[in-house]
Amino acid sequence: MKLRLLTLAAMFAALCTIGAFIKIPVGIGSAALDTVPALISASFLPPIYAGAASLIGHLSSSLYAGFPFGPLHIFIAIEMFVILFVYTKLHQAGHHIWKWIFFIFANSVLATLPFYWIISPAFFVSALPGITLATILNAAIAMIVSPAVERVFARVKTHA
Numbered sequence: 065m066k067l068r069l070l071t072l073a074a075m076f077a078a079l080c081t082i083g084a085f086i087k088i089p090v091g092i093g094s095a096a097l098d099t100v101p102a103l104i105s106a107s108f109l110p111p112i113y114a115g116a117a118s119l120i121g122h123l124s125s126s127l128y129a130g131f132p133f134g135p136l137h138i139f140i141a142i143e144m145f146v147i148l149f150v151y152t153k154l155h156q157a158g159h160h161i162w163k164w165i166f167f168i169f170a171n172s173v174l175a176t177l178p179f180y181w182i183i184s185p186a187f188f189v190s191a192l193p194g195i196t197l198a199t200i201l202n203a204a205i206a207m208i209v210s211p212a213v214e215r216v217f218a219r220v221k222t223h224a
């Protein structure tokens with residue numbers, strides 16, 4: 065069972081890395097579709113593994129963009145880990161509407177809020193619309209794809 069979880073986590077982390085190459089032109093260099101596989105992984109993985117997939121996805125995305133915020137990307141990756149951890153907990157508890165509300169609010173507003181003080185209020189105000197748009201796009205794609213992936217995994221489980 066542990067090997068299966070590690071394999072799935074590695075697969076979703078790899079998919080997050082692939083999603084990092086699909087950039088969203090919102091003005092910030094590391095906005096990408098790297099979160100979609102991590103959101104989908106919440107259906108199959110424990111919170112720690114889904115969070116790790118998201119952390120790897122963000123680091124891949126920022127590496128591809130050239131680490132425009134330098135070491136702050138480690139802070140952002142930790143934020144992504146925590147957001148996906150809580151998102152997965154909400155999914156497991158059956159709060160399917162609240163998990164999306166939480167993800168969109170946490171990933172756009174809460175994750176960007178520390179940069180109000182770290183960088184500047186102007187950066188926060190200018191980054192928020194683009195980050196919110198990228199977050200909503202990641203969430204929308206995951207909402208559309210998740211049910212199909214869950215059905216496939218359910219079939220594989222019954223036939224394996």
